[in-house]
Amino acid sequence: MKKYFSLLIASIVMLSLALAALPVPVTGIVTGYRISVYPAKVAPGGIFTIKIDQAAFTGQMFDVYLSTDGYATGTNLVKKLAEGVKVTEVTVGGYVNITLMMPEDVEPGTGYYIKITDDGGNTWAVSDEMEVLDPTNYYIDFLNGTDVCYTDTMDIDDHFVFNVTTAEAMSDTPILRFVAIKEMKLYWIKDYEIVPFTDYFIIDDEAGGAGEKYYTVWSSVDDFPLPNPEGKMILLVKAIIDTEEYVMPGTIIVHPSIEVVTSPTYVDDYFYLILHNFPNETTDGDNVNVTKIILTDAADIKREVEPPDNWIDDLGMADLDGYVPALQGGGVENGVKVTVELNVTDFLKVSYRHTWLMQPESSQHLLVKKYLETTYYLTVQDSLLLARHLKLNSIMYQQRNHLTLKS
Known part of the structure; x- marks a missing residue:
């Protein structure tokens, strides 16, 4: 009996030693990383x-x-x-x-x-x-607001202006980038597009930067398609101070706009429009095009103008023209609204309004007023794909001079 008991004890000891020799499975974060x-x-x-x-x-x-x-x-x-x-x-x-x-x-x-x-x-x-960083010492000031569109900065004297302030002098001119967030979960940015500032805006002038505690930029909106339905983007300023990088954010919204190249002066007169910074592609990869041009008088009576064949191109642009139909309802001196509608799919219905005011002394004369109102009708979680921005200086120059390149 003692012999068998001794063998049992020996077996248990050997088994324990064998188990101790086996590698212990690692779980969780490995120490040292x-x-x-x-x-x-x-x-x-x-x-x-x-x-x-x-x-x-x-x-x-x-x-x-x-x-x-x-x-x-x-x-x-x-x-x-x-x-x-x-x-x-x-x-x-x-x-x-x-x-x-x-x-x-x-x-x-x-x-x-x-x-x-x-x-x-x-x-x-x-x-x-x-x-x-303390936002009272490191920050961006948008000196004329955070909402902007192409027609706001189209004239030579009009600019989108912002100023960067730091607590210490910068070692070099800051680096500017735009981030368009497409998907975010908590504070994790799952999907985004990041581009240089000059892909979307033109720098007209700048001051400060290297050796200074400020950096001021005068800029104008370039032609590009909206990176997301809201036109919302984060301006990231990366400043170098004593070899270290400091990052300051600021949020802006770029709105689509309508440039009136040829303005009508009476009923049946010709008008010519250029659309800027419109969305150009859906999540399904479909092209975006204008399906209606609607004129609405003061009595809310609508008159539709059939647009020519069109699509929003890779610069977020489109050329539209037509003739002013007869308007009814009276009160035309209070304004006539021009609405451009995009109806590409069931989830995308976007309206942009540009207002023409009738001159009080003549119900047949139209005067252009710079005014833009934007309304979005989008289902939850639907977003537009960011099309690649084509940086073509020759196109930019001709657009600035109200000329249009035909593809």
């Missing part, structure tokens, strides 16, 4: 990118947090920035990287860190220190 953050100095609302080696992950998904300590633990978490991010969907060249927006309600200061967990908070990776 650090998150890279670029840039590390961002104002509230600014955009930055984080990157970490794919080998740091054993989980298939991860969450991202903003924290006020640098420990690789789930402590002092301020904001959840992203959740449920699939590792395989954001891996490029062996590195996991995503783009994030700094929440606008985060208090400025140093001592911020990015933390990642892929197992619900048991293990963590942490970044180097970040700084949230």
